[in-house]
Amino acid sequence: MSLRQIQLSSILILLAMLLVAPTIGFAQTNTTVCQTTVAQAVTQIGVNCANRTLGTACYGFPVIESNLDGSIDPATFDAIGEYVPLADVIHLRPQAIDTRNQTWGITVLNMQASLPSGLTDNVVVIGLGGLEIENGVASDNVFTPLAQPVSVTTTAAGELREVTMSPLSANVIGQVPSGAAVSADALSQDGNWIRIIYQGQPGWLAKSAFGTNAVQGIPTLDGLIAMQSFYTRTGIAGIGGNPCAIAPSTVVVQGPRNAPVDVIINNVNIRIESTIVVRTLQGGEPIGRQMEIIVLSGAAIIMPDSGERIIVPAGYKILVNLGPDLLSLGIEGDADERSVVSFAQPTLLTQQEIDALSILERIPRNILNYIIDLPEILTPSGTTRIITRIIFNDPQALAKVREFCASGELPTAICQIFGL
Secondary structure, three states: OOHHHHHHHHHHHHHHHHHHHHHHHHHHHHHHHHHHHHHHHHHHHHHHOOOOOOOEEEEEEOOEEEEEOOOOOHHHHOOOOOEEEHHHEEEEEEOOOEOOOOEOOEEEEEEOOOOOOOOOOOEEEEEEOOEEEEEOOOHHHEOOOOOOOEEEEOOOOEEEEOOOOOHHHOOEEEEEOOOOEEEEEEEOOOOOEEEEEEOOEEEEEEHHHOOOOOOOOOOEOOOEOOOOEEEEEEOOOOOOOOOOOOOOOEEEEEOOOOOOEEEEEOOEEEEEEEEEEEEEEOOOOOOOOEEEEEEEEEEEEEOOOOOOOEEEEOOEEEEEEEOOOOEOOOOOOOOOEOOEEEEOOOEEOOHHHHHOOHHHHHOOHHHOOOOOOOOEEEOOOOOOOOOOEEEOOOHHHHHHHHHHHHOOOOOHHHHHHOOO
16 A cells, blocks of 8 residues: 555544544433433422322423413413313423433323222323323313212122223122221212222222112212323424433323223223333324333223223233324314224233333332332243243232233233243
8 A cells, every 4th residue: 555545544534533523422422411311300200299189280390381271370380390280281291301401391190080089099190201191081071079088888798899980891809798888989870889999999889788878979970080081192302402212202101009990092991900101103293103002010901891802911012003184082172183993912022112111110109109110021042942931020010910811811822921
């Protein structure tokens, strides 16, 4: 190689180094800012939203853009630590992470959904920006249960059924003896069942188990709780900085450990027991053509009161295919939702998909009913027949899966993955 060629090669190498070095430095800086912002945001919601007020949304971390009922002053919900009643929410838009201003919009909702009044735990919905959560319960369809349940005593024994929206088809989970003290807050729409709590366990008990006058004044469950139905789309890009892989745009929904919860998300009826993650694909605006439901603990039942219900166990996901047309389905009146077309079959999560949600394990315990503990996918190597296993550190995460495997409601192939 000539001296001139050597000099030219040296110049090209130097130029390449000058071009690459700022990029590497920026990537490292951006990653550091992402980690700092996410850590601060997740830690702070444990302080900012420590007061878990039922029926409210909390301004967990900035920035959250909100559209509220016209009677509500927007200034009452524009700073961290402030709360707004769910019934007054039209939409909430926690913004995507902004690495320039070090913000990441997070809102924490505490709702009653299908649970009776008086339970220690409720339904926690956490929106990790950028996304939109739009209320799907019109004001004329909002049911307001008793704030304080009524104490009553049974006059006859009866079966206690799961506290779902349809008591007639709900599973029997126990017995309530005659002379038992229970708390009651709602009467079923058909007038035949009373929603109660007995020894800490929520459920439905036949009205015939009570005296004639014992349940007077209890309201009839003729609608949905505020925000029990909502529409969401995720992956909405921010305006400052670059996206961060460690700051996923997701909606987390967690119910109590010991009770199913009925919610409606993007017009899909879902019975949760007890932690799921929801996001739309492809992300952004307008809403994508699929919704992904990931089950992290327990199980979710899609279309639970139909003859075509689908059980999605912990460690699995299901894709919901949405229609081609944009429709106005929420209460806001703008056409930014899609109809439900079909459901795919549940599939096992990959370790990569689980790892992408690792930030959820850092959500403070005081915000949740229980800490989120992600599973691990274990695929042994070096054998002729590879058997994939899904491992949970939390034994309670598999309680519902064991029930469904024991009853034969889950396929043997899926039960084997859990070692059941």
